[in-house]
Amino acid sequence: MIEKGTGLASGIRDFFRDLNISNVSTGLIPPFLMSLGLFAVTIEVISSTGISPEQVQAWVIAIHVVGPIIGIILSLYYKNPIAGAYSIPGMFVAVGAFEFYNINQVFGAALIAGILVLILGLTGWIKRAVSYIPMPILMAMVAGVLFKWGMGIVDAFNDNHLLIVIGLLGYVFFRRVFPKIPAVLGTFIFGAVAAGFMKMYQPIGAFNFSPTTPLFCMPEFSLGAFFSVSIPLAILVIGAENMQAIAILKGLGFKPPINAMTIISGIGGVVASLFGGHNGNIAGPLTAVAASEEGGPVEKRYVSAVFCNVVLILFGTFAAVVMSLLDLLPAPLISLVIGLVMLSIISGALETAFATKKFRVGTFFSLIIAISGVSIFQIGAPFWAVVIGCIMSFFVEPGDFQVNKEVESL
Template sequence: MTYTGPASASAGIVTALVGFTSSFVVILTGLHAVGATDGQASSGLLGLCLVVGASTLWLALRHRVPVTTAWSTPGGAVLGTAGASADGFGDAVGAFIVCALLLVLSGLWPALGAVASSIPTPIAQAMLAGVLLPLCMKAVTGLDESPGAVVPVLVVWLLGTMFLPRWAVPVTFLAAGVVIAVHLAVDDAAVLDTAAMAPHLEFTLPTFSIGAVIGIALPLYVVTMASQNLPGVAVLESYGYRAPWKDALVTTGAGSLLVAPVGGSAINLAAISAALCAAPETGVDKELRWRSAVWSGSTYLVLAVSAAAIVALASSAPVGLLAAVAGVALLGAFGGAVQGAWSDEVLRLPAIVTFLVAASGTTFFGIGAAFWALVAGVVVMVLLRVSARRARR
């Protein structure tokens, strides 16, 4: 066995930095879309950092496995299109609580998790792809809103994709930060609220509405399970680790429940970023890679201090800039969702219907498109199966 302390620290810190910088704008965009003020959004981001850090530390130290947690980036995308389902941020917080309870119950009562997993992957992925499409399009529409601000950021993203693929999105966020700094320096109308940069938690009284529970909580739960938790288990298993499934669901669900009243949406097992701690490329012995997860969790606790400052900077950005950056950050998730949606030829038509309904953004009875997309996809799938059975008879 070799000494791998520096390698463990490096892998863990990189995991946290990549996970944070690659998706925090998506979370902020989603929170704002469901009615959060800047103060509530910064509180939510700080709370999410704290519970991601604490839950990662707990699971890694308890199980000695390089298991990491993260906030639900696909869930943030769902929030970004779910504003019509919430009549104020209180409704959204109530939906976060319901989602958290469902996650806890999924760990304690396996049958509920089985129900969530029974939704065919192509339909779940098609719903996610439809939700992501309008957000990804912001990278294009931002060119019309603020071309001088968006073009340099897109150029940096393209160069990063070519030469530093792993760091392409973090470098893009750094470029956006530079653009915001220049904007503040040259535009007399742009003001940075330094008083809002102090870390703080802001409690929001939850309210519970049928529209928010159905239009926010259920789609948030489905994408968190299908696009984060299940792939997170698969990533760990691909590197020879057994994921602590029950404990992970209960822990992340309890963490989500704890952070919901201060504006946090949902946390889950990390999926894509999980490989940064668990892969052999870290240079850490397999039985010691859990230490990288400990470093990752600790780094998130440090990053929590910066949440309010980041939101204050984001609120000073040129129009359309952060939406464009969020669109770029979600391109990888969109591509993966599209690929998963079209993977099964038998389910292709239901997946297409699901995708179109989700992408439409249409609201019925105060419930957002993500829920109706799942309903439409499942209904078409059932009808096609009934028709196929009759044809065979």
């Protein structure tokens, strides 16, 4: 039922041996910038519920600690680059429910969502379902979902031409002169120095290093909240977040532990809800960063994921410091670094998606739906991209379907 891995002891023992500049920098810089960019949105959205500042802080630490902890466990146990975080669409589902339910009912529904995910993982149904999804459709979804991060480079260029050009020069310079070092490190160094000369850094006050305090949240259960929160949240965790990570890892040649990823995401959802968070699960975009070629040798990229998860834990633990940093780093530089990290993942996903003439119609629909970011019934684009892509292929190109035996052997 639960896939066998190399074991935690092996992962911990080999972790320090496998450290290198590529997997350390990939696990620290891009995740830091990605998380920094999303942190303000997360705080603002959660605060809109009207709950107390203490409850906002508890929510923040729950979602930034539980998911990364399960990511560290999976990364070390399976030596796969797996990052944990929280569902951003799921956060909007939970926040929207505050209009009709109190905080205890919302997180009671989140707890039920975690139990649903856990049950589906224990039955092995998710692993079997994935075996029926054509790889081109799956990888088109991945490319589409990550496309917005790549497009961030264009938006950043519109905001500050000179800074982006200098950052790109750093990328080219490191790629040509230091091929064994991630080129995005050159982008960050060149861009950070240029931003200093351009006086783009804003003065900030004293840092508050007081750690965020977790709170226990007593769950209450409501039938309405079950349908409004539990079911959509469970679908998002399985159909969007975990599905992205699984597809990314498969596309890069890893053997993702599908059952284990589902089971531990369910456990993460249960634990996070008890401490005032909506869930803790596998993160698609952050897994893409950790698994990218910027992380160096394939067998050592799990190290990137461990550092990536640690970054998120620090974000949640020292939320006040992070809020100060939000005013420090130039937004265009953040967008440029993230977009360049996604380059290899997006191009690789597109190459896999359109490498064969099979499932062309379904692959196309999967790609454009994922790019659109459309949400139907409060369920995000990744889920609908795969579902509608498969439906279109089933009716338009039914002869292309066959069970993916490779997944069944994982």
